[in-house]
Amino acid sequence: MDIEADPLVRRMRPFGTTIFAEMSALAVRTGAVNLGQGFPDTDGPPEMLASAAEALMSGQNQYPPGPGIPALRAAVAAHQRRFWGLDYDPEREVLITAGATEAIAAAILGLAEPGDEVVCFEPYYDSYAASIALAGAVRRPVTLRPSAGGRYVFDPAELRAAFGPRTRLVLLNSPHNPTGKVFDRAELTMIAELCQEYDAYAVTDEVYEHLVFTDASSGHLPLAGLPGMRGRTLRISSAGKTFSCTGWKIGWASGPAALVTATMRVKQFLTYVNGAPLQPAVAVALGLPDDYYTGFRDGLQARRDQLTAGLADAGFDVLPSEGTYFVTADITGLGGRDGVEFCRTLPQRCGVVAVPTQVFYDDAGAGRRLVRFAFCKRPEVLADAVARLRAGGTHRG
Numbered sequence: 001m002d003i004e005a006d007p008l009v010r011r012m013r014p015f016g017t018t019i020f021a022e023m024s025a026l027a028v029r030t031g032a033v034n035l036g037q038g039f040p041d042t043d044g045p046p047e048m049l050a051s052a053a054e055a056l057m058s059g060q061n062q063y064p065p066g067p068g069i070p071a072l073r074a075a076v077a078a079h080q081r082r083f084w085g086l087d088y089d090p091e092r093e094v095l096i097t098a099g100a101t102e103a104i105a106a107a108i109l110g111l112a113e114p115g116d117e118v119v120c121f122e123p124y125y126d127s128y129a130a131s132i133a134l135a136g137a138v139r140r141p142v143t144l145r146p147s148a149g150g151r152y153v154f155d156p157a158e159l160r161a162a163f164g165p166r167t168r169l170v171l172l173n174s175p176h177n178p179t180g181k182v183f184d185r186a187e188l189t190m191i192a193e194l195c196q197e198y199d200a201y202a203v204t205d206e207v208y209e210h211l212v213f214t215d216a217s218s219g220h221l222p223l224a225g226l227p228g229m230r231g232r233t234l235r236i237s238s239a240g241k242t243f244s245c246t247g248w249k250i251g252w253a254s255g256p257a258a259l260v261t262a263t264m265r266v267k268q269f270l271t272y273v274n275g276a277p278l279q280p281a282v283a284v285a286l287g288l289p290d291d292y293y294t295g296f297r298d299g300l301q302a303r304r305d306q307l308t309a310g311l312a313d314a315g316f317d318v319l320p321s322e323g324t325y326f327v328t329a330d331i332t333g334l335g336g337r338d339g340v341e342f343c344r345t346l347p348q349r350c351g352v353v354a355v356p357t358q359v360f361y362d363d364a365g366a367g368r369r370l371v372r373f374a375f376c377k378r379p380e381v382l383a384d385a386v387a388r389l390r391a392g393g394t395h396r397g
């Protein structure tokens, strides 16, 4: 055996260090303001934190039940009924996971055979491609491109062409990271009809379900709520974004018992369980009154507006963000030709870190000049970043 050779299995070799880890390390090394990786710089609701501390100090520190503690499964089901009118049986149709990331991986590994095809929209969240590759499945990306008004759209013919006899599932993220796009009813209807025509499952990543801004062209619509979709959709979300606790990694999957069970069969051998004292705390958070959720959204919307205006002022061509933690911008007007190059040198030039979105495309050309900024930061941090960008001569990327 040649120990010099790369021991990594072939199917994982195309995947290096995640761009988020690379860019956060760059921020630490250079002392730059980190608007790369999407994590808030303030804590979530105090009731949730107090509940976690209490659970930790009162002995809830051993393995929770495999599917998650009953109180959290009940809270997840109640939350989906309350906000989206979706009914799931907490006993059979809800599974608690180690973040949305594990739910997505376990669902793909549990549902897709080698050679099966997974339709997804690019740019896609980076774990999607890796999870599809781990399953030996094949991704069939459909490209989102900025339209004349700036909203990211897909070509319906391209979507139809991505479906075929080997399509096993469609993996849909709305609100969408990194574009900030919120899929509207017409777009979701096209996806739903194709799923039914090709008898495919849908796995939906809805971690930004509570971050759709008031000026978005559509509110959040779970695909599972569209006609014919509840029975074939596994709906995934997590606490990280909604409750500003991205380090806790408490997520969940809901859907028909057969899909939840298939996901569970894989999940039990990945982590088995996680976060015993955090699970009751997330149950508390899910039950917070409506004004928590609207206040959270309004706070992020104000910061989106602040960063959007600041980036435009610094010379970026900013694309509208309807939801999530993120806004994208085109660097062409600043003389930038390549987002990766632009982002690798931005910390030295301006003291700010952003993420190049081309790394989330198979068709790198489609995203070459687009970069993503996170606005889930305190207003003074955003103001500092904008001042640095204005002072630093962004236009040498």
Ligand code: PMP
Binding pocket: 038, 098, 099, 100, 101, 102, 125, 173, 176, 177, 205, 207, 237, 238, 239, 240, 246, 249, 250, 251
């Ligand atoms: N999906 C998307 C679109 C995300 O942006 C993120 C996280 N940042 C995740 C999944 C992962 O969620 P979690 O941290 O709950 O695993």
Ligand code: GLN
Binding pocket: 018, 020, 021, 036, 037, 038, 039, 177
């Ligand atoms: N979801 C976060 C983002 O998109 C980062 C998650 C991660 O680092 N894996 O920035």
